[in-house]
Amino acid sequence: MTFDIDLRLKIQDLNARYAEAIDDNKLEAWPDFFTEDGRYRVTTAENVERALPLGMIYATSRAMLRDRVRSLRDANVYEAQRYRHVVSPPLVEAEEGGVVAAQTSFIIARIMHTGETTLFATGRYQDRIVFDDDTPRFAEKTVILDSRLIDTLLALPL
Amino acid sequence: MTFDIDLRLKIQDLNARYAEAIDDNKLEAWPDFFTEDGRYRVTTAENVERALPLGMIYATSRAMLRDRVRSLRDANVYEAQRYRHVVSPPLVEAEEGGVVAAQTSFIIARIMHTGETTLFATGRYQDRIVFDDDTPRFAEKTVILDSRLIDTLLALPL
């Protein structure tokens, strides 16, 4: 394994832009972080350990993510809450065929419209990233939550 | 836009030293992270969205920051509490004229003298940085808090 500095920083940058789009209410930009047939899954550590394939949220294309954004806008979810992601520097490994595997720990705080702030979710991203020209995109993003107690019904993207 | 590795890591390093000065009670070093006429502003996301120019704290020179440090020392603020900043890797963009724009998400925990620890503040830094020889300094640092419920009267630097 070579230690590819450039690659690491590009993944780190991707993570920062991804979180910024969500936290800064630029939700329409969110699907563009994925490839056309990119998969987005939200599950729990417990499910992963038991090798249960299904998660709480599962989308298999950018079009499905766009639908989700529309639903969230219709439900005025951003009126009620905002998020703040803080992420660690990622673990990055180049795989064959130009795919990059990355794992990133995160903490998400939720800030209600009243100002009340709580520790909303913790976990890790397990991502498979491909480069479209020089632009990295998620071919697969699995959000593995540490806790099984989370209300994802109206959740913003994680 | 070129992807400047060196620049990214220098901004990341600046953020780490900035947070360390505050968290490690080296408050007298804090003004030196700013240029002579550097601006430091604390505001909320709500204010920014409404384009309200004023924040809760506003300083327009290193001398004003020095005054603030003296007030905090006189009030023995560090006796009562300490902070812990955890920051994400920054988003960095080189602008014209040698100015660098950076945006960084943060979570700050507050640890009271009794040991009680709470999630004190979340938000993002919006910074404009210039290089003085090889030393980066804040020409402008805007602390945008996610919540409007925060007691900044006696707050340490954020």
Place this chain on the structure above:
Amino acid sequence: MTFDIDLRLKIQDLNARYAEAIDDNKLEAWPDFFTEDGRYRVTTAENVERALPLGMIYATSRAMLRDRVRSLRDANVYEAQRYRHVVSPPLVEAEEGGVVAAQTSFIIARIMHTGETTLFATGRYQDRIVFDDDTPRFAEKTVILDSRLIDTLLALPL
């Protein structure tokens, strides 16, 4: 001081792998992050300021860390709780003799088996790292907790 990009990213990577081993229940891998006679100490900021040498946990070899892992396994600590570390980018300084000093801020969330999530600990790592061929290992890792109110009796590695 030269600004060594490669070194910074290797320390960042070490921190990410260290946290992943703990958070992902790969506890048996934990001692291998230390040199054979590596020291691991958990203490508080208050103790450090008073220059009290002893901490709450003190181990002076990889063998002692292995013993600790066995105790934690016997006590089924992972059945009851898991951790999530989120760390800032580190402050890194090369010292003489190939030793690297690094300081890293962390927040650790604790997730109980019931799903309940709390802000468990905050603080900083003060590390001295040596390279064994190309593999960085902790010759010394001091975990300095911000709060003195922490139950470390059955704590996982921090």
